[in-house]
Amino acid sequence: LTGEIDVSTVGQARSLLAEAIEARPGGVVTVDMSDVSFLDSTGIGAIVSALKRARQADGDLRLQGVQPQVMKVFQLTGLTRALEIEPLP
Amino acid sequence: MTETVLPDDSVAHALRDANEIARLLRSQQFLLRAARVLSDAGDYIEALDRLAAVAVPLLGDLCVIDVLDGGELVRMVAVHAEPEQQPLLDEMRLRYAPSIDSDHPSAVVIRTGESQWSADVDPEFPRSMSLDDRHREIVTTLDFGSFITVPLVARETIFGSLTLIVSRASGRRFDESDLALAEELAAHAAGVIERARRHDRDREAAHALQRSLLPAALPDVDGYEIAVRYLPGTDGAEVGGDWYDVFPLPDGQLGLAIGDVAGHDIGAAATMGQLRNALRAYAVRDIVPGITLDELRRLCEVTDAERIATVTYATVEPATGAVSIATAGHFGPLVRHADGSVEAVAVDPAPPLGVASTPPDEASFTLAPGDAMVLVTDGLVERRDESLDVGLARVEASLAGHTRPSAEELCDAVLEVAIDPGGHGDDVALLIVARS
Numbered sequence: 003l004t005g006e007i008d009v010s011t012v013g014q015a016r017s018l019l020a021e022a023i024e025a026r027p028g029g030v031v032t033v034d035m036s037d038v039s040f041l042d043s044t045g046i047g048a049i050v051s052a053l054k055r056a057r058q059a060d061g062d063l064r065l066q067g068v069q070p071q072v073m074k075v076f077q078l079t080g081l082t083r084a085l086e087i088e089p090l091p
Numbered sequence: 092m093t094e095t096v097l098p099d100d101s102v103a104h105a106l107r108d109a110n111e112i113a114r115l116l117r118s119q120q121f122l123l124r125a126a127r128v129l130s131d132a133g134d135y136i137e138a139l140d141r142l143a144a145v146a147v148p149l150l151g152d153l154c155v156i157d158v159l160d161g162g163e164l165v166r167m168v169a170v171h172a173e174p175e176q177q178p179l180l181d182e183m184r185l186r187y188a189p190s191i192d193s194d195h196p197s198a199v200v201i202r203t204g205e206s207q208w209s210a211d212v213d214p215e216f217p218r219s220m221s222l223d224d225r226h227r228e229i230v231t232t233l234d235f236g237s238f239i240t241v242p243l244v245a246r247e248t249i250f251g252s253l254t255l256i257v258s259r260a261s262g263r264r265f266d267e268s269d270l271a272l273a274e275e276l277a278a279h280a281a282g283v284i285e286r287a288r289r290h291d292r293d294r295e296a297a298h299a300l301q302r303s304l305l306p307a308a309l310p311d312v313d314g315y316e317i318a319v320r321y322l323p324g325t326d327g328a329e330v331g332g333d334w335y336d337v338f339p340l341p342d343g344q345l346g347l348a349i350g351d352v353a354g355h356d357i358g359a360a361a362t363m364g365q366l367r368n369a370l371r372a373y374a375v376r377d378i379v380p381g382i383t384l385d386e387l388r389r390l391c392e393v394t395d396a397e398r399i400a401t402v403t404y405a406t407v408e409p410a411t412g413a414v415s416i417a418t419a420g421h422f423g424p425l426v427r428h429a430d431g432s433v434e435a436v437a438v439d440p441a442p443p444l445g446v447a448s449t450p451p452d453e454a455s456f457t458l459a460p461g462d463a464m465v466l467v468t469d470g471l472v473e474r475r476d477e478s479l480d481v482g483l484a485r486v487e488a489s490l491a492g493h494t495r496p497s498a499e500e501l502c503d504a505v506l507e508v509a510i511d512p513g514g515h516g517d518d519v520a521l522l523i524v525a526r527s
Binding site for chain 1: 351353399401418419420421422439440441442443445446447448449451469473478479480517
Protein backbone atom coordinates (compact mmCIF):
# COMPACT_ATOMS: atom_id res chain seq x y z
CA LEU A 3 0.00 0.00 0.00
CA THR A 4 1.16 3.53 -0.73
CA GLY A 5 0.23 7.14 -0.10
CA GLU A 6 -2.67 8.42 1.95
CA ILE A 7 -5.41 5.96 2.83
CA ASP A 8 -8.64 7.83 3.49
CA VAL A 9 -12.24 7.92 2.32
CA SER A 10 -11.22 8.67 -1.26
CA THR A 11 -8.60 5.93 -1.65
CA VAL A 12 -9.82 3.25 0.75
CA GLY A 13 -11.71 1.32 -1.95
CA GLN A 14 -8.46 0.66 -3.78
CA ALA A 15 -6.70 -0.40 -0.57
CA ARG A 16 -9.57 -2.76 0.22
CA SER A 17 -9.41 -4.51 -3.12
CA LEU A 18 -5.60 -4.79 -3.05
CA LEU A 19 -5.75 -6.42 0.39
CA ALA A 20 -8.61 -8.73 -0.63
CA GLU A 21 -6.69 -9.86 -3.74
CA ALA A 22 -3.55 -10.57 -1.74
CA ILE A 23 -5.50 -12.63 0.79
CA GLU A 24 -7.42 -14.58 -1.82
CA ALA A 25 -4.19 -15.35 -3.67
CA ARG A 26 -2.79 -17.10 -0.58
CA PRO A 27 -5.62 -18.86 1.23
CA GLY A 28 -4.43 -19.78 4.71
CA GLY A 29 -1.14 -17.97 4.18
CA VAL A 30 0.37 -14.98 5.90
CA VAL A 31 0.01 -11.73 3.99
CA THR A 32 2.63 -9.13 4.84
CA VAL A 33 1.76 -5.56 3.92
CA ASP A 34 4.57 -3.14 3.22
CA MET A 35 3.37 0.09 4.83
CA SER A 36 6.57 2.09 4.43
CA ASP A 37 5.05 4.35 1.76
CA VAL A 38 1.81 4.95 3.67
CA SER A 39 1.96 8.46 5.10
CA PHE A 40 -1.60 8.83 6.39
CA LEU A 41 -4.39 6.54 7.53
CA ASP A 42 -7.83 7.58 8.76
CA SER A 43 -10.63 5.60 10.41
CA THR A 44 -11.87 4.19 7.08
CA GLY A 45 -8.29 2.96 6.48
CA ILE A 46 -8.39 1.26 9.89
CA GLY A 47 -11.67 -0.33 8.80
CA ALA A 48 -10.00 -1.72 5.67
CA ILE A 49 -7.09 -3.21 7.68
CA VAL A 50 -9.46 -4.77 10.22
CA SER A 51 -11.67 -6.27 7.48
CA ALA A 52 -8.59 -7.73 5.80
CA LEU A 53 -7.34 -9.12 9.10
CA LYS A 54 -10.68 -10.81 9.78
CA ARG A 55 -10.84 -12.20 6.28
CA ALA A 56 -7.31 -13.58 6.48
CA ARG A 57 -7.99 -15.23 9.84
CA GLN A 58 -11.27 -16.71 8.67
CA ALA A 59 -9.22 -18.50 6.02
CA ASP A 60 -6.81 -19.64 8.76
CA GLY A 61 -4.22 -17.20 7.53
CA ASP A 62 -2.94 -13.97 9.02
CA LEU A 63 -2.05 -10.40 8.20
CA ARG A 64 1.12 -8.56 9.18
CA LEU A 65 2.10 -4.95 8.72
CA GLN A 66 5.67 -3.95 8.09
CA GLY A 67 7.56 -0.65 7.94
CA VAL A 68 4.87 1.47 9.58
CA GLN A 69 5.67 5.20 9.74
CA PRO A 70 5.49 6.79 13.21
CA GLN A 71 2.37 8.93 12.59
CA VAL A 72 0.52 5.89 11.22
CA MET A 73 1.77 3.80 14.14
CA LYS A 74 0.10 6.30 16.44
CA VAL A 75 -3.26 5.58 14.79
CA PHE A 76 -2.76 1.84 15.28
CA GLN A 77 -1.95 2.44 18.95
CA LEU A 78 -4.98 4.72 19.44
CA THR A 79 -7.28 2.06 18.01
CA GLY A 80 -5.74 -0.88 19.84
CA LEU A 81 -4.66 -2.68 16.69
CA THR A 82 -1.09 -3.07 17.96
CA ARG A 83 -2.58 -5.70 20.25
CA ALA A 84 -4.40 -7.62 17.56
CA LEU A 85 -1.81 -8.12 14.88
CA GLU A 86 1.89 -8.00 14.26
CA ILE A 87 2.81 -4.43 13.37
CA GLU A 88 6.44 -3.63 12.80
CA PRO A 89 7.53 0.02 12.78
CA LEU A 90 9.81 1.48 10.16
CA PRO A 91 13.37 0.74 11.34
CA MET B 92 -29.99 23.38 -65.70
CA THR B 93 -32.56 20.68 -65.37
CA GLU B 94 -35.30 20.64 -62.90
CA THR B 95 -37.14 17.61 -61.66
CA VAL B 96 -40.78 18.28 -61.49
CA LEU B 97 -42.69 16.24 -59.00
CA PRO B 98 -46.41 15.88 -58.83
CA ASP B 99 -47.91 18.37 -56.38
CA ASP B 100 -49.13 15.84 -53.84
CA SER B 101 -45.71 14.22 -53.83
CA VAL B 102 -44.08 17.55 -52.82
CA ALA B 103 -46.69 17.97 -50.14
CA HIS B 104 -45.99 14.46 -48.86
CA ALA B 105 -42.26 14.99 -48.84
CA LEU B 106 -42.67 18.26 -47.00
CA ARG B 107 -45.00 16.71 -44.49
CA ASP B 108 -42.57 13.83 -43.97
CA ALA B 109 -39.66 16.23 -43.55
CA ASN B 110 -41.61 18.28 -41.02
CA GLU B 111 -42.64 15.15 -39.21
CA ILE B 112 -39.02 13.91 -39.07
CA ALA B 113 -37.79 17.29 -37.84
CA ARG B 114 -40.51 17.34 -35.19
CA LEU B 115 -39.65 13.81 -34.03
CA LEU B 116 -35.99 14.72 -33.92
CA ARG B 117 -36.76 17.76 -31.77
CA SER B 118 -38.90 15.59 -29.50
CA GLN B 119 -36.17 13.01 -29.11
CA GLN B 120 -33.62 15.70 -28.39
CA PHE B 121 -35.94 17.20 -25.83
CA LEU B 122 -36.56 13.84 -24.12
CA LEU B 123 -32.85 13.06 -24.04
CA ARG B 124 -32.12 16.41 -22.46
CA ALA B 125 -34.94 15.90 -19.96
CA ALA B 126 -33.59 12.46 -19.06
CA ARG B 127 -30.17 13.93 -18.45
CA VAL B 128 -31.48 16.78 -16.32
CA LEU B 129 -33.67 14.45 -14.26
CA SER B 130 -31.08 11.72 -13.79
CA ASP B 131 -28.92 13.48 -11.20
CA ALA B 132 -31.68 14.98 -9.06
CA GLY B 133 -30.60 14.58 -5.44
CA ASP B 134 -33.97 13.91 -3.88
CA TYR B 135 -37.70 13.71 -4.48
CA ILE B 136 -38.44 17.44 -4.35
CA GLU B 137 -35.50 18.19 -6.62
CA ALA B 138 -36.72 15.58 -9.12
CA LEU B 139 -40.14 17.32 -9.24
CA ASP B 140 -38.53 20.75 -9.59
CA ARG B 141 -36.35 19.51 -12.41
CA LEU B 142 -39.30 18.00 -14.24
CA ALA B 143 -41.06 21.38 -14.13
CA ALA B 144 -37.86 23.14 -15.19
CA VAL B 145 -37.46 21.03 -18.33
CA ALA B 146 -41.16 21.42 -19.24
CA VAL B 147 -41.26 25.23 -19.00
CA PRO B 148 -41.08 27.10 -21.35
CA LEU B 149 -40.39 24.51 -24.07
CA LEU B 150 -43.55 22.48 -23.63
CA GLY B 151 -45.78 25.02 -21.96
CA ASP B 152 -45.91 28.45 -20.34
CA LEU B 153 -46.94 26.86 -17.12
CA CYS B 154 -46.42 23.51 -15.46
CA VAL B 155 -48.18 22.11 -12.39
CA ILE B 156 -47.31 18.80 -10.71
CA ASP B 157 -49.94 17.28 -8.44
CA VAL B 158 -49.19 14.28 -6.26
CA LEU B 159 -51.48 11.94 -4.40
CA ASP B 160 -50.58 11.92 -0.71
CA GLY B 161 -52.69 10.11 1.84
CA GLY B 162 -55.70 10.14 -0.50
CA GLU B 163 -55.46 13.91 -1.07
CA LEU B 164 -54.13 15.87 -4.02
CA VAL B 165 -51.10 17.93 -3.11
CA ARG B 166 -49.86 20.59 -5.52
CA MET B 167 -46.13 20.01 -5.23
CA VAL B 168 -44.76 22.30 -7.92
CA ALA B 169 -46.13 25.09 -10.10
CA VAL B 170 -43.85 27.03 -12.42
CA HIS B 171 -44.67 29.88 -14.78
CA ALA B 172 -42.45 30.99 -17.66
CA GLU B 173 -43.19 34.63 -16.87
CA PRO B 174 -41.60 35.56 -13.52
CA GLU B 175 -44.23 38.26 -12.89
CA GLN B 176 -47.01 35.65 -13.02
CA GLN B 177 -45.23 33.33 -10.56
CA PRO B 178 -46.66 34.89 -7.34
CA LEU B 179 -50.21 34.33 -8.64
CA LEU B 180 -49.39 30.75 -9.50
CA ASP B 181 -47.78 30.22 -6.09
CA GLU B 182 -50.95 31.48 -4.43
CA MET B 183 -53.01 29.08 -6.51
CA ARG B 184 -50.69 26.20 -5.68
CA LEU B 185 -50.73 26.85 -1.95
CA ARG B 186 -54.40 27.73 -1.52
CA TYR B 187 -56.31 25.86 -4.17
CA ALA B 188 -55.55 22.18 -4.44
CA PRO B 189 -58.39 20.47 -6.29
CA SER B 190 -60.33 17.77 -4.48
CA ILE B 191 -59.54 14.25 -5.64
CA ASP B 192 -63.31 13.66 -6.15
CA SER B 193 -63.80 16.72 -8.37
CA ASP B 194 -64.01 17.06 -12.16
CA HIS B 195 -60.73 18.97 -12.15
CA PRO B 196 -58.49 17.47 -14.89
CA SER B 197 -55.74 16.53 -12.40
CA ALA B 198 -58.25 14.66 -10.24
CA VAL B 199 -59.76 12.90 -13.28
CA VAL B 200 -56.31 11.89 -14.57
CA ILE B 201 -55.22 10.55 -11.21
CA ARG B 202 -58.48 8.64 -10.73
CA THR B 203 -58.63 7.18 -14.24
CA GLY B 204 -55.05 7.18 -15.52
CA GLU B 205 -56.38 8.70 -18.78
CA SER B 206 -54.74 11.88 -20.09
CA GLN B 207 -57.01 14.93 -20.35
CA TRP B 208 -56.37 17.73 -22.78
CA SER B 209 -57.93 20.53 -24.72
CA ALA B 210 -56.57 22.40 -27.73
CA ASP B 211 -58.83 25.32 -26.99
CA VAL B 212 -60.11 25.79 -23.48
CA ASP B 213 -63.52 27.37 -23.04
CA PRO B 214 -62.75 30.40 -20.78
CA GLU B 215 -65.64 29.30 -18.60
CA PHE B 216 -64.03 25.92 -17.92
CA PRO B 217 -61.22 27.00 -15.54
CA ARG B 218 -63.64 29.35 -13.83
CA SER B 219 -66.10 26.50 -13.30
CA MET B 220 -63.29 24.61 -11.53
CA SER B 221 -62.45 27.48 -9.18
CA LEU B 222 -63.17 27.14 -5.49
CA ASP B 223 -63.92 30.79 -4.65
CA ASP B 224 -63.83 34.32 -6.07
CA ARG B 225 -60.11 34.77 -5.54
CA HIS B 226 -59.37 31.46 -7.26
CA ARG B 227 -61.60 32.59 -10.13
CA GLU B 228 -59.71 35.86 -10.38
CA ILE B 229 -56.37 34.01 -10.48
CA VAL B 230 -57.36 31.57 -13.24
CA THR B 231 -58.89 34.41 -15.24
CA THR B 232 -55.64 36.40 -15.01
CA LEU B 233 -53.52 33.37 -15.89
CA ASP B 234 -55.67 33.06 -19.03
CA PHE B 235 -55.45 29.34 -19.84
CA GLY B 236 -55.66 28.81 -23.61
CA SER B 237 -54.82 25.13 -24.01
CA PHE B 238 -53.88 22.38 -21.55
CA ILE B 239 -52.59 18.84 -21.28
CA THR B 240 -52.74 16.77 -18.08
CA VAL B 241 -50.99 13.38 -18.12
CA PRO B 242 -50.65 10.77 -15.39
CA LEU B 243 -47.42 10.02 -13.48
CA VAL B 244 -47.30 6.25 -13.15
CA ALA B 245 -44.65 4.12 -11.47
CA ARG B 246 -44.84 0.43 -10.71
CA GLU B 247 -48.39 0.35 -12.11
CA THR B 248 -49.57 2.92 -9.58
CA ILE B 249 -50.78 6.39 -10.52
CA PHE B 250 -49.15 8.69 -8.00
CA GLY B 251 -49.68 12.09 -9.59
CA SER B 252 -50.22 14.20 -12.66
CA LEU B 253 -48.25 16.59 -14.81
CA THR B 254 -50.18 19.54 -16.25
CA LEU B 255 -48.90 21.78 -19.03
CA ILE B 256 -50.70 24.96 -19.98
CA VAL B 257 -50.19 27.64 -22.63
CA SER B 258 -51.84 31.01 -22.23
CA ARG B 259 -54.44 32.21 -24.69
CA ALA B 260 -52.32 35.31 -25.41
CA SER B 261 -49.34 33.19 -26.49
CA GLY B 262 -51.25 32.03 -29.57
CA ARG B 263 -49.90 28.51 -29.04
CA ARG B 264 -52.32 25.61 -28.95
CA PHE B 265 -51.54 22.01 -28.03
CA ASP B 266 -52.10 19.20 -30.53
CA GLU B 267 -51.86 15.41 -30.55
CA SER B 268 -48.09 15.48 -30.98
CA ASP B 269 -47.69 17.68 -27.86
CA LEU B 270 -49.86 15.21 -25.97
CA ALA B 271 -47.64 12.31 -27.10
CA LEU B 272 -44.52 14.19 -26.06
CA ALA B 273 -45.98 15.08 -22.64
CA GLU B 274 -46.93 11.45 -22.07
CA GLU B 275 -43.43 10.27 -22.92
CA LEU B 276 -41.85 12.88 -20.66
CA ALA B 277 -44.20 11.90 -17.82
CA ALA B 278 -43.50 8.20 -18.31
CA HIS B 279 -39.77 8.75 -17.97
CA ALA B 280 -39.98 11.30 -15.16
CA ALA B 281 -42.35 9.15 -13.11
CA GLY B 282 -39.72 6.43 -12.72
CA VAL B 283 -37.09 8.94 -11.61
CA ILE B 284 -39.47 10.64 -9.18
CA GLU B 285 -40.64 7.36 -7.68
CA ARG B 286 -37.05 6.18 -7.15
CA ALA B 287 -36.15 9.50 -5.51
CA ARG B 288 -39.22 9.26 -3.28
CA ARG B 289 -38.36 5.72 -2.23
CA HIS B 290 -34.77 6.76 -1.52
CA ASP B 291 -36.01 9.67 0.64
CA ARG B 292 -38.29 7.31 2.55
CA ASP B 293 -35.49 4.79 3.15
CA ARG B 294 -33.30 7.57 4.44
CA GLU B 295 -36.03 8.92 6.71
CA ALA B 296 -36.63 5.41 8.02
CA ALA B 297 -32.92 4.96 8.74
CA HIS B 298 -32.79 8.31 10.56
CA ALA B 299 -35.93 7.47 12.53
CA LEU B 300 -34.46 4.08 13.43
CA GLN B 301 -31.26 5.67 14.60
CA ARG B 302 -33.03 8.32 16.67
CA SER B 303 -35.13 5.59 18.27
CA LEU B 304 -31.97 3.68 19.16
CA LEU B 305 -30.38 6.55 21.06
CA PRO B 306 -31.67 6.99 24.62
CA ALA B 307 -34.79 9.16 24.71
CA ALA B 308 -33.95 10.57 28.14
CA LEU B 309 -30.87 10.72 30.33
CA PRO B 310 -30.95 9.51 33.93
CA ASP B 311 -30.93 12.07 36.77
CA VAL B 312 -27.92 11.58 38.99
CA ASP B 313 -27.50 13.73 42.10
CA GLY B 314 -24.40 15.87 41.92
CA TYR B 315 -23.81 15.22 38.22
CA GLU B 316 -24.76 16.94 35.03
CA ILE B 317 -24.92 14.93 31.82
CA ALA B 318 -25.04 16.46 28.34
CA VAL B 319 -25.06 14.70 24.96
CA ARG B 320 -25.01 15.67 21.32
CA TYR B 321 -25.62 13.68 18.21
CA LEU B 322 -25.30 15.21 14.73
CA PRO B 323 -25.89 13.13 11.61
CA GLY B 324 -23.25 13.46 8.89
CA THR B 325 -23.83 15.99 6.16
CA ASP B 326 -22.23 14.12 3.28
CA GLY B 327 -25.25 13.01 1.30
CA ALA B 328 -27.18 13.28 4.59
CA GLU B 329 -26.77 9.57 5.09
CA VAL B 330 -27.43 7.86 8.39
CA GLY B 331 -24.47 7.14 10.61
CA GLY B 332 -23.51 4.56 13.18
CA ASP B 333 -22.33 6.75 16.06
CA TRP B 334 -24.11 6.20 19.35
CA TYR B 335 -24.02 6.87 23.06
CA ASP B 336 -25.79 5.48 26.07
CA VAL B 337 -26.19 6.49 29.71
CA PHE B 338 -27.91 4.20 32.21
CA PRO B 339 -28.03 3.49 35.94
CA LEU B 340 -26.58 0.16 37.07
CA PRO B 341 -28.19 -2.06 39.74
CA ASP B 342 -25.38 -1.32 42.22
CA GLY B 343 -25.98 2.44 42.00
CA GLN B 344 -23.16 3.18 39.58
CA LEU B 345 -23.70 5.03 36.34
CA GLY B 346 -22.89 3.31 33.02
CA LEU B 347 -21.67 5.47 30.12
CA ALA B 348 -20.97 4.24 26.62
CA ILE B 349 -20.01 5.82 23.32
CA GLY B 350 -19.32 4.00 20.09
CA ASP B 351 -19.11 4.01 16.35
CA VAL B 352 -20.25 1.40 13.84
CA ALA B 353 -18.61 1.62 10.42
CA GLY B 354 -20.89 2.36 7.49
CA HIS B 355 -23.57 4.91 6.79
CA ASP B 356 -26.69 2.95 6.08
CA ILE B 357 -29.62 1.38 7.81
CA GLY B 358 -27.45 -1.66 8.56
CA ALA B 359 -25.04 0.50 10.58
CA ALA B 360 -27.98 1.88 12.58
CA ALA B 361 -29.32 -1.63 13.20
CA THR B 362 -25.91 -2.96 14.32
CA MET B 363 -25.59 0.03 16.61
CA GLY B 364 -28.94 -0.84 18.22
CA GLN B 365 -27.82 -4.43 18.76
CA LEU B 366 -24.53 -3.36 20.33
CA ARG B 367 -26.22 -0.85 22.60
CA ASN B 368 -28.64 -3.46 23.90
CA ALA B 369 -25.99 -6.14 24.24
CA LEU B 370 -23.74 -3.77 26.16
CA ARG B 371 -26.57 -2.94 28.58
CA ALA B 372 -27.30 -6.63 29.01
CA TYR B 373 -23.70 -7.34 30.03
CA ALA B 374 -23.41 -4.13 32.04
CA VAL B 375 -26.34 -4.88 34.38
CA ARG B 376 -24.50 -8.00 35.50
CA ASP B 377 -22.28 -5.58 37.43
CA ILE B 378 -19.11 -6.69 35.79
CA VAL B 379 -16.20 -4.34 35.32
CA PRO B 380 -15.87 -2.42 32.03
CA GLY B 381 -12.96 -4.49 30.72
CA ILE B 382 -14.93 -7.71 31.07
CA THR B 383 -18.11 -6.08 29.73
CA LEU B 384 -16.29 -5.11 26.53
CA ASP B 385 -14.63 -8.50 26.30
CA GLU B 386 -18.07 -10.15 26.39
CA LEU B 387 -19.26 -7.73 23.72
CA ARG B 388 -16.22 -8.55 21.58
CA ARG B 389 -16.91 -12.28 21.81
CA LEU B 390 -20.52 -11.69 20.84
CA CYS B 391 -19.40 -9.68 17.79
CA GLU B 392 -17.01 -12.41 16.73
CA VAL B 393 -19.88 -14.83 16.29
CA THR B 394 -22.38 -12.36 14.81
CA ASP B 395 -21.93 -9.40 12.49
CA ALA B 396 -18.61 -10.36 10.95
CA GLU B 397 -18.31 -7.60 8.34
CA ARG B 398 -18.92 -4.45 10.37
CA ILE B 399 -16.17 -2.73 12.29
CA ALA B 400 -17.33 -1.25 15.58
CA THR B 401 -15.51 0.65 18.28
CA VAL B 402 -16.76 1.43 21.78
CA THR B 403 -15.67 2.99 25.05
CA TYR B 404 -17.47 1.98 28.23
CA ALA B 405 -17.11 3.58 31.66
CA THR B 406 -18.71 3.21 35.06
CA VAL B 407 -18.89 6.07 37.53
CA GLU B 408 -19.47 5.68 41.27
CA PRO B 409 -21.51 8.84 41.95
CA ALA B 410 -20.63 9.18 45.64
CA THR B 411 -16.86 9.12 45.11
CA GLY B 412 -16.40 10.06 41.45
CA ALA B 413 -14.45 6.82 40.90
CA VAL B 414 -14.33 6.01 37.19
CA SER B 415 -13.46 2.66 35.63
CA ILE B 416 -13.06 2.73 31.88
CA ALA B 417 -12.09 0.43 29.02
CA THR B 418 -12.11 0.80 25.27
CA ALA B 419 -12.18 -1.34 22.15
CA GLY B 420 -10.63 0.60 19.29
CA HIS B 421 -12.13 3.85 20.50
CA PHE B 422 -10.71 7.05 21.98
CA GLY B 423 -10.09 7.27 25.68
CA PRO B 424 -11.74 10.08 27.64
CA LEU B 425 -10.64 13.64 28.05
CA VAL B 426 -11.00 15.03 31.56
CA ARG B 427 -11.45 18.71 32.11
CA HIS B 428 -10.35 19.53 35.64
CA ALA B 429 -11.96 22.14 37.86
CA ASP B 430 -8.93 24.42 37.37
CA GLY B 431 -9.54 24.55 33.59
CA SER B 432 -6.72 22.20 32.60
CA VAL B 433 -7.45 19.27 30.29
CA GLU B 434 -5.98 15.80 30.50
CA ALA B 435 -6.20 12.96 27.97
CA VAL B 436 -6.57 9.87 30.17
CA ALA B 437 -4.40 7.06 28.86
CA VAL B 438 -6.47 3.93 28.35
CA ASP B 439 -4.70 1.07 26.62
CA PRO B 440 -7.28 0.18 23.98
CA ALA B 441 -8.21 -3.29 22.82
CA PRO B 442 -8.74 -3.53 19.04
CA PRO B 443 -12.17 -2.78 17.54
CA LEU B 444 -14.95 -5.23 18.39
CA GLY B 445 -14.94 -8.42 16.40
CA VAL B 446 -11.16 -8.79 16.35
CA ALA B 447 -9.70 -11.50 18.56
CA SER B 448 -7.71 -10.03 21.43
CA THR B 449 -6.96 -10.25 25.10
CA PRO B 450 -9.50 -8.39 27.30
CA PRO B 451 -9.04 -4.61 27.27
CA ASP B 452 -7.12 -3.06 30.15
CA GLU B 453 -9.06 -0.83 32.47
CA ALA B 454 -8.01 2.59 33.53
CA SER B 455 -9.19 4.09 36.79
CA PHE B 456 -9.28 7.67 37.91
CA THR B 457 -11.35 9.92 40.08
CA LEU B 458 -13.65 12.60 38.83
CA ALA B 459 -13.14 15.29 41.48
CA PRO B 460 -15.81 17.91 42.17
CA GLY B 461 -15.80 20.36 39.25
CA ASP B 462 -14.25 17.82 36.85
CA ALA B 463 -15.90 16.77 33.62
CA MET B 464 -15.32 13.62 31.58
CA VAL B 465 -15.67 14.03 27.80
CA LEU B 466 -16.26 11.10 25.42
CA VAL B 467 -16.18 11.66 21.65
CA THR B 468 -16.45 9.78 18.36
CA ASP B 469 -14.02 10.10 15.48
CA GLY B 470 -16.30 12.43 13.51
CA LEU B 471 -15.37 15.11 16.05
CA VAL B 472 -11.62 14.76 15.80
CA GLU B 473 -11.02 13.58 12.27
CA ARG B 474 -10.66 15.78 9.25
CA ARG B 475 -9.38 14.88 5.86
CA ASP B 476 -5.59 15.01 5.56
CA GLU B 477 -5.14 15.72 9.23
CA SER B 478 -3.93 13.15 11.72
CA LEU B 479 -6.12 12.14 14.64
CA ASP B 480 -3.96 13.73 17.33
CA VAL B 481 -4.30 17.17 15.70
CA GLY B 482 -8.08 16.84 15.98
CA LEU B 483 -7.86 15.56 19.55
CA ALA B 484 -5.65 18.51 20.47
CA ARG B 485 -8.22 20.88 18.98
CA VAL B 486 -10.99 19.35 21.12
CA GLU B 487 -8.76 19.51 24.21
CA ALA B 488 -8.08 23.20 23.59
CA SER B 489 -11.81 23.92 23.28
CA LEU B 490 -12.43 22.45 26.73
CA ALA B 491 -9.69 24.36 28.50
CA GLY B 492 -10.07 27.69 30.20
CA HIS B 493 -13.77 28.40 30.78
CA THR B 494 -14.77 29.34 34.31
CA ARG B 495 -17.07 26.70 35.76
CA PRO B 496 -18.85 25.80 32.54
CA SER B 497 -21.91 23.53 32.54
CA ALA B 498 -21.79 20.24 30.67
CA GLU B 499 -24.08 21.80 28.05
CA GLU B 500 -21.69 24.74 27.59
CA LEU B 501 -18.78 22.35 27.20
CA CYS B 502 -20.69 20.43 24.50
CA ASP B 503 -21.29 23.68 22.61
CA ALA B 504 -17.63 24.68 22.97
CA VAL B 505 -16.46 21.35 21.53
CA LEU B 506 -18.90 21.42 18.62
CA GLU B 507 -17.93 24.97 17.78
CA VAL B 508 -14.29 24.11 17.14
CA ALA B 509 -14.69 20.52 16.07
CA ILE B 510 -17.23 20.90 13.32
CA ASP B 511 -15.38 21.46 10.09
CA PRO B 512 -16.70 24.70 8.57
CA GLY B 513 -16.66 22.90 5.22
CA GLY B 514 -19.32 20.56 6.57
CA HIS B 515 -18.58 17.54 8.74
CA GLY B 516 -18.80 14.47 6.55
CA ASP B 517 -19.02 11.89 9.27
CA ASP B 518 -21.63 11.81 11.99
CA VAL B 519 -20.71 12.99 15.44
CA ALA B 520 -21.53 11.92 18.99
CA LEU B 521 -20.43 13.63 22.19
CA LEU B 522 -21.11 12.70 25.81
CA ILE B 523 -20.05 14.84 28.76
CA VAL B 524 -20.51 14.02 32.45
CA ALA B 525 -19.67 16.84 34.85
CA ARG B 526 -19.44 16.44 38.62
CA SER B 527 -20.67 19.51 40.45
